[in-house]
Amino acid sequence: MRYAMAMDTRKCVGCSDCVVACQTENNVPLGYCRDWIVEAVKGTYPDTVQMHFKSERCMHCENTPCVRTCPTGASHVIEGGIVKVTHDECIGCAACIEACPYEARYVHPDGYVDKCTFCDHRLEQGLNTACVDVCPTSCLIFGDLDDPKSDVSKILKEKDWYVLAPEAGTNPQLYFLK
Amino acid sequence: MFKAIENQDLIVVVDTMPMEMTGYADVVLPESTYLERHDYSRAGKNRVPQIAFRMPAVEAKYDSKPAWWMAKELGHRLGLEKYYPWKDLEEVLDWQFKQVGSSLEEMKKIGVKTFPSTEPIYLLPGEDYEFNTNTGKIELYSTDFAEKGYDAMPKFTRHDSPDPGFYHLVYGRAPMHTFGRTQNNPYLFDLYETNNVWINPRTAKLWGIENDSDLWLKNQDGVISEFSAKARLTERIRPDSIYMVHGFGHTNKHLSRAKGRGINDIPLITKIKIDPIMGGTGMRNNFVTFLLEEPSKEEIIASANYKAEKPKEKAASKKKSEKKSEATKGHKQESHKKEEAKS
Structure with missing residues (x-):
């Protein structure tokens, strides 16, 4: 099993529903977030000004610098390739935050490092991640890459995509559709 | 505007939030938000005619009440009981749903009910149809406007331009x-x-x-x-x-x-x-x-x-x-x- 997410940058309207859904589902304290919206603008007025939104979160990389740098083993990979942090093993040293090319982690006010879990507690119940469930434009597609019939496998086959910071060699599992 | 407000004998404001206007009110009736109250059903006569049930997702907070409750209570106090012959909105909705062959009980389960279209929604090619205009046709040149002395065809008028620095x-x-x-x-x-x-x-x-x-x-x-x-x-x-x-x-x-x-x-x-x-x-x-x-x-x-x-x-709110x-x-x-x- 290899969980992955595709994000359609052409459909996203930047409403941030995914951010609030995650905050409420995962009790993320106000002022912090596990997923966030990036607005990218290209060009200068009046030439072709282009804009798109990206909904970003932990990329659940195949090659995980965060797990390698963790001195206590709190950062680890579970079934399906989900990168997780065991809160009571984390000493809050933030080495993983330095190692992550995507700024996907933050120090929780309670002293541990926190991040996206692909809502593994929901996946266990056969549900989708909270962000996917609330997205009003259905621009987030989640599933198992090992299953060729999954929505995410199909869409990545059909459409052009890119990943962020490929030069970091992390093989991230959040794919952005062009 | 402030003058107009201050000249009123009585201002009653119904709102879900303390807005600017509530500060001027003699009486504020705090309303529950849309997630805390029953509302009249949404009815759509679109491609697929449908009715949608609106029910509270959470209990109303504070001393807020739905607008139907305010209307009913005011009615009773004004001696207009006969216009409010129902207990609550659920009773009204149940009656309304029953008129179209559903019920509150069913709508609570399904939320949205669709109905078959009773009249065709598209014009067929070559079908004779009269639009609601003088000529019965789609008027790009509006004979209505011309009759009343307006431009029958929209003309471009240049908008104002700002002064330098504006x-x-x-x-x-x-x-x-x-x-x-x-x-x-x-x-x-x-x-x-x-x-x-x-x-x-x-x-x-x-x-x-x-x-x-x-x-x-x-x-x-x-x-x-x-x-x-x-x-x-x-x-x-x-x-x-x-x-x-x-x-x-x-x-x-x-x-x-x-x-x-x-x-x-x-x-x-x-x-x-x-x-x-x-x-x-x-x-x-x-x-x-x-x-x-x-x-x-x-x-x-x-x-x-x-x-x-x-x-x-001002001092108090600034600190906060x-x-x-x-x-x-x-x-x-x-x-x-x-x-x-x-x-």
């Missing part, structure tokens, strides 16, 4: 907020706590304005914005215009988070154009210039007859908002900055 004031909405009513919601405030003044980088350069510079706006009639907002330099706005999200800059101290955040565009809209034919109002024909130094309170109040605050209240702004500095704000750097 810019078109354009306003719109942000996807995370629904009018003013969500601006005090902790989560949505956390996402978008104030509006920014969007300025094209070329315009900003002329003024020496940088990203996050504090600025006040003054319109063509001398009206100054009550609060400041931060500049946001972006190519998404033309150099001759500025853009703001509408509905910020609240003054009601009970809006504990939203008060004093951002610029309210409404006082800056002093020129309103009215369409001579259908009466529509055009409000995007005002011009503003930037004030980079904080204007004095007296100057601001004099510019637009803003209501001067009582000094006591200062505390809040410290607490909201976090991961997300940094990410948002990152976004600007990339763009």
Whole structure:
């Protein structure tokens, strides 16, 4: 099993529903977030000004610098390739935050490092991640890459995509559709 | 406007949030929000005719009540009981649903019920159809307008241009907020706590304005914005215009988070154009210039007859908002900055 997410940058309207859904589902304290919206603008007025939104979160990389740098083993990979942090093993040293090319982690006010879990507690119940469930434009597609019939496998086959910071060699599992 | 309000004998306000208007009210009837109350069903006669049931998702907080409850209770107190022969809205909805072959019980389970279309929704090729016009046809040249002495064909009329140093004031909405009513919601405030003044980088350069510079706006009639907002330099706005999200800059101290955040565009809209034919109002024909130094309170109040605050209240609310702004500095704000750097 290899969980992955595709994000359609052409459909996203930047409403941030995914951010609030995650905050409420995962009790993320106000002022912090596990997923966030990036607005990218290209060009200068009046030439072709282009804009798109990206909904970003932990990329659940195949090659995980965060797990390698963790001195206590709190950062680890579970079934399906989900990168997780065991809160009571984390000493809050933030080495993983330095190692992550995507700024996907933050120090929780309670002293541990926190991040996206692909809502593994929901996946266990056969549900989708909270962000996917609330997205009003259905621009987030989640599933198992090992299953060729999954929505995410199909869409990545059909459409052009890119990943962020490929030069970091992390093989991230959040794919952005062009 | 303030004069008109103060001349009223009685002002009753029904609202879900403490807005500016509630401050002027003699009586405030706090209404439950849409997630806390039953509402009349939504009925749509679209391609697929349907009715949708609206029920509370959570219990109503505080002493708020749904509008139907207020109407019924007022009716009873005015001796109009016979017009309210029902216990609550559920009883009304049950009766209404039964008229179309459903029931409250069924709608509670299914939420939305669809019905087959009883009349065709499309015209077929070659079908004879008379539109509601003088000729019965789609009129590009409106004979109705011509009869009444208006231009039968729309003509382009050039809009006014701003004086040097002034810019078109354009306003719109942000996807995370629904009018003013969500601006005090902790989560949505956390996402978008104030509006920014969007300025094209070329315009900003002329003024020496940088990203996050504090600025006040003054319109063509001398009206100054009550609060400041931060500049946001972006190519998404033309150099001759500025853009703001509408509905910020609240003054009601009970809006504990939203008060004093951002610029309210409404006082800056002093020129309103009215369409001579259908009466529509055009409000995007005002011009503003930037004030980079904080204007004095007296100057601001004099510019637009803003209501001067009582000094006591002001001190108390200021403290609160200062505390809040410290607490909201976090991961997300940094990410948002990152976004600007990339763009």
